[in-house]
Amino acid sequence: MPIARPAASVALEGFELRVLHLPLVAPFTTSFGTETVREVIVVRALTSGGDGWGEIVTQADPLYSSEYTQGAWDVALRFLVPALLDGAVGDRAVREPGLLAPDDVAGVLEPFKGHRMAKAGLELAVLDAALRAEGRSLGEYVGAVRDRVPSGVSVGIQRDPAALVDTVRGYLDEGYVRIKIKIKPGRDVGDTAAVRDAFGTIPLQVDANSAYTLADADTLAELDRFDLLLIEQPLQEDDLVDHATLARRLRTPVCLDESIVSDKAAADALALGSASVVNIKAGRVGGYLEAVRIHDRCLAAGVPVWCGGMLETGIGRAANAALAALPGFTLPGDVSASSRFYTRDIVTEPAVLEDGHVRVPTGHGLGVEIDPVALDDFTVARETLTR
Ligand code: OSB
Numbered sequence: 001m002p003i004a005r006p007a008a009s010v011a012l013e014g015f016e017l018r019v020l021h022l023p024l025v026a027p028f029t030t031s032f033g034t035e036t037v038r039e040v041i042v043v044r045a046l047t048s049g050g051d052g053w054g055e056i057v058t059q060a061d062p063l064y065s066s067e068y069t070q071g072a073w074d075v076a077l078r079f080l081v082p083a084l085l086d087g088a089v090g091d092r093a094v095r096e097p098g099l100l101a102p103d104d105v106a107g108v109l110e111p112f113k114g115h116r117m118a119k120a121g122l123e124l125a126v127l128d129a130a131l132r133a134e135g136r137s138l139g140e141y142v143g144a145v146r147d148r149v150p151s152g153v154s155v156g157i158q159r160d161p162a163a164l165v166d167t168v169r170g171y172l173d174e175g176y177v178r179i180k181i182k183i184k185p186g187r188d189v190g191d192t193a194a195v196r197d198a199f200g201t202i203p204l205q206v207d208a209n210s211a212y213t214l215a216d217a218d219t220l221a222e223l224d225r226f227d228l229l230l231i232e233q234p235l236q237e238d239d240l241v242d243h244a245t246l247a248r249r250l251r252t253p254v255c256l257d258e259s260i261v262s263d264k265a266a267a268d269a270l271a272l273g274s275a276s277v278v279n280i281k282a283g284r285v286g287g288y289l290e291a292v293r294i295h296d297r298c299l300a301a302g303v304p305v306w307c308g309g310m311l312e313t314g315i316g317r318a319a320n321a322a323l324a325a326l327p328g329f330t331l332p333g334d335v336s337a338s339s340r341f342y343t344r345d346i347v348t349e350p351a352v353l354e355d356g357h358v359r360v361p362t363g364h365g366l367g368v369e370i371d372p373v374a375l376d377d378f379t380v381a382r383e384t385l386t387r
């Protein structure tokens with residue numbers, strides 16, 4: 001369902017951007033690399049009606065996507081924030097300076113190519129400020145139909161399959177209802193077999209983060225015997241046609257993550273048969289409003305979706321829980337408890353796992369409050385632009 005009632009404009013006074021370094025509870029390894037510290041940008045929209053918070057989910061290196069933290073920092077401060085504050089792009093006046101509705105953020109930023117994660121974080125901060133001012137929750141705004149969402153966990157590549165089994169056991173004991181394991185060439189069939197052998201018919205899926213090519217189709221077809229929920233992003237971001245070819249070769253449903261950079265990309269992928277399941281990440285697609293459009297499209301097409309994650313802090317984690325409460329999110333997402341990644345979060349009430357679920361916040365806006373001491377403790381850079 002499209003957003004039923006748009007949010008009112010806010011009177012923007014400025015934006016504060018911070019780079020944070022949050023230590024991870026354990027290294028997180030994917031086919032593209034290992035992270036031990038989450039480097040992330042936190043956005044604070046300063047408005048006459050109060051602050052709003054957002055998160056730019058770039059990583060330090062451009063290995064998952066072409067976006068990366070220093071690039072997002074630069075483009076946000078040099079182009080995006082000034083455009084939002086000015087009410088004009090180049091010589092084109094688009095609105096009254098300073099007044100901005102959440103629905104207009106994407107349009108104001110549209111002339112700037114790409115940089116969707118940066119745009120998404122700015123939009124979320126404006127949306128949070130607007131909804132807090134109105135006394136409405138993000139869940140209510142997007143049309144959430146659940147008060148809690150089933151919680152899956154994304155498990156990084158471990159030292160060996162035995163270590164993987166130990167790690168997965170820990171998450172199952174905590175109550176996670178679905179396991180996703182990261183795979184890469186040489187660490188695919190064996191790792192998957194180890195988890196299946198150890199835990200039987202648990203809901204299980206794999207994520208390749210674009211580590212394969214069509215030449216690996218035979219290896220990937222070996223995964224068919226494990227009855228996986230899906231295989232996520234086996235090929236490159238722009239390999240929509242190759243994904244369609246691969247999807248015809250596999251019994252395992254193909255799910256796209258990196259390739260779905262917009263609602264248009266989702267439409268193309270569905271038309272081509274590149275995916276039968278879609279991972280929706282608001283950051284990757286330029287914001288929560290675009291994410292809702294992709295959800296609506298997939299729901300109408302009968303294509304199941306689930307909510308992906310980018311090791312979000314409490315800010316993005318709260319927003320993801322609201323998104324994942326939409327009716328088309330029929331598969332458990334990577335919406336885990338904060339403790340899956342962090343010993344200390346930057347919100348006062350980090351997401352917890354309750355009976356395998358994470359609660360959808362009901363407070364105004366994101367429904368979480370920032371812990372100012374934690375925020376300061378993790379801040380490594382800070383910049384404020386005002387009108
Ligand atoms: O591919 O889904 C991915 C984290 C960073 C970048 C890409 C991905 C991931 C994850 C973690 O799998 C999901 C989470 O935040 O729990």
Ligand code: MG
Nearest residue numbers: 207232233257
């Ligand atoms: Mg993925």
